Amino acid sequence: MTESATARRLRITPERLAELYESVLDLLREVGYHALTMDAVAARTRCSKATLYRQWGGKAELVAQAVRHDTPSSAQAGETDTGSLKGDLYALTLCRDDARIERNSALMRGLTMAIHTEPDLRDAFREYLIDPAKEDLRAALRRAVARGEIHADNPAVDFIMHMMIGAFVSRLSVEEEAPTQAFLVSYIDAVVLPALAARTPALPVVGTAVPGHPRG
The missing domain is CATH 1.10.357 (Tetracycline Repressor; domain 2)
Structure with a gap:
């Protein structure tokens, strides 16, 4: 299930979905995966446990989706053709x-x-x-x-x-x-x-600059 499909089924805004995923990641940082419970997620996100299970199936998929949300998508990075x-x-x-x-x-x-x-x-x-x-x-x-x-x-x-x-x-x-x-x-x-064995022409880096590193 894609994030957009999840948002449509939940009938919430992308901003609310991002908030939910960030809450899941915060809980993971606090307690780790094994101690994370869907009850805790429901309480932190103000979302019923039944809704969480209905939309994500379980803890594993919810966590993976949350990490994916925090990872740049292919539309942002993978489909970028910089020319080299x-x-x-x-x-x-x-x-x-x-x-x-x-x-x-x-x-x-x-x-x-x-x-x-x-x-x-x-x-x-x-x-x-x-x-x-x-x-x-x-x-x-x-x-x-x-x-x-x-x-x-x-x-x-x-x-x-x-x-x-x-x-x-x-x-x-x-x-x-x-x-x-x-x-x-x-x-x-x-x-x-x-x-x-790639030939690497001197081209500017697309995206964030890296201080102290010569480009090209």
């Missing part, structure tokens, strides 16, 4: 500023752990977050192949999602710090693009 693979990867990755990345890092770490023990949450994340993100990256790669930037038979193409997730996981695990925009740009330049 480098620009597309920047646009896909630099959708959040450093403050938001840091704020959500602990939340995502907890949810990642919960995914390993909760099949419903794993399935919901795959449907609403992982699969759409993979398609965004594949679309960027298809455009790069069409432009002649990379070869379609490059074996690294199959590991693009692993590489991009690795940027976030490794920074948290190895350095115990949330990734910054500067770190993500450096990672794309030093790891992802060389692996893809």
Whole structure:
């Protein structure tokens, strides 16, 4: 169920839906996924538990939808054609500023752990977050192949999602710090693009500027 479909069925405004999702994320930060209950969500969002179950089916889908709402959609990022693979990867990755990345890092770490023990949450994340993100990256790669930037038979193409997730996981695990925009740009330049053997023309970055990092 898409967010717009959810909003129509609930007969609430997009602003109210955004408020509901933000309340769910606040609760997650406070208590974690396993301690989160639909009763607590109903009380925090001033929405009946019956309505929550009717519209989202359960906790897993509600949480996945809330995280998806807080993640830039493909319409905002994945469908942006900057004219180069480098620009597309920047646009896909630099959708959040450093403050938001840091704020959500602990939340995502907890949810990642919960995914390993909760099949419903794993399935919901795959449907609403992982699969759409993979398609965004594949679309960027298809455009790069069409432009002649990379070869379609490059074996690294199959590991693009692993590489991009690795940027976030490794920074948290190895350095115990949330990734910054500067770190993500450096990672794309030093790891992802060389692996893809992409030719990267000097083009301005679309979206948020990264202080202290030369563009192009």
